Amino acid sequence: MPTDPNRASRSALQTLRDAAPTLNPTMQRVAEVILTDPLAAGSSSITALARRAEAAPASVSRLAARLGYAGFPALRSAIALENGRNAQSGWERDIGSAITPSDSPSDVLDILAGTAARALRDAVAGIDVGAVERAGAVIARAQRVHLYGEWGDSVALRELHMRLQRIGVAAWFLDGGPTTLHAISNTMSDRDAVVVLNRSGTDDVTTRLLHDAHARGAATVAVHGAPGSPVSRAADISIFTGIRNGEVWTHYYSGRASDTLVTSLLWVLVAQQRSADDSMRFFDDTTVGETTEP
Numbered sequence: 001m002p003t004d005p006n007r008a009s010r011s012a013l014q015t016l017r018d019a020a021p022t023l024n025p026t027m028q029r030v031a032e033v034i035l036t037d038p039l040a041a042g043s044s045s046i047t048a049l050a051r052r053a054e055a056a057p058a059s060v061s062r063l064a065a066r067l068g069y070a071g072f073p074a075l076r077s078a079i080a081l082e083n084g085r086n087a088q089s090g091w092e093r094d095i096g097s098a099i100t101p102s103d104s105p106s107d108v109l110d111i112l113a114g115t116a117a118r119a120l121r122d123a124v125a126g127i128d129v130g131a132v133e134r135a136g137a138v139i140a141r142a143q144r145v146h147l148y149g150e151w152g153d154s155v156a157l158r159e160l161h162m163r164l165q166r167i168g169v170a171a172w173f174l175d176g177g178p179t180t181l182h183a184i185s186n187t188m189s190d191r192d193a194v195v196v197l198n199r200s201g202t203d204d205v206t207t208r209l210l211h212d213a214h215a216r217g218a219a220t221v222a223v224h225g226a227p228g229s230p231v232s233r234a235a236d237i238s239i240f241t242g243i244r245n246g247e248v249w250t251h252y253y254s255g256r257a258s259d260t261l262v263t264s265l266l267w268v269l270v271a272q273q274r275s276a277d278d279s280m281r282f283f284d285d286t287t288v289g290e291t292t293e294p
Helices: 012-022 025-036 046-052 057-066 072-094 105-126 129-141 151-166 178-185 204-215 230-234 249-291
Strands: 144-148 171-173 192-198 219-224 237-240
Touching: 012 025, 012 072, 025 046, 025 057, 046 057, 057 072, 105 249, 129 192, 129 219, 129 237, 129 249, 144 151, 144 204, 151 171, 151 192, 151 249, 178 204, 192 204, 204 219, 204 230, 219 230, 219 249, 230 237
Parallel strands: 144 171, 144 192, 192 219, 219 237
Antiparallel strands: none
């Protein structure tokens, strides 16, 4: 156990980093070996660590005492504990706490399925269907539809792009940086519609595209996970997917499920609108033909 009662609350590795400049050359070599590979140091014997540092085991013991520990075993335990905490912290920072490193594959599958199901239920309660309906009508009557999303934001939007093309909508997925997007927006008019997906709602490039397109008369639609964000405020029609933007992967997973739900609803509403328009055109053509018969 640490001899200093305050030592237990400190990071063993940070304490070592702080002390390194004041150590003699031999102890500095030991410190460098520990800091270079803390995982190995947390499980090494004193002789193995000393050998890697080209030092005597006694030097390793003196270093532990210099740091306030009763001996190398106490220092090694502190390093191993910190390694475990860091690994858990990194896992929770990236993936979240819903899934743990010890969960079985079946457990992970159940958790992911349950997460998606809850996300969809929550999304349904938060989606403004009227806004999606208005966006569908805008897309259905536009002569040209431009879609934009970057990285993960592009996944659901690229599928929407493909499906719009499949039902005869003249749609393009925009790629390129701010200069390219600005140039494209300069070609737009009131016959165009722009649809963006930006989960965070804070992307400057997306916000500028919406402003530029609006200035040229194009209708603008933003699908997002952040009500009140710059992206949501810049669009003519703002569609919150019902799941707020999160910080870890499981939140991201929930958000993407809601993205797909909204873009799928949007596509079906566009398809319904175009189907109704085609039926009306067919009815009008038939009526004209009947009235012109002798």
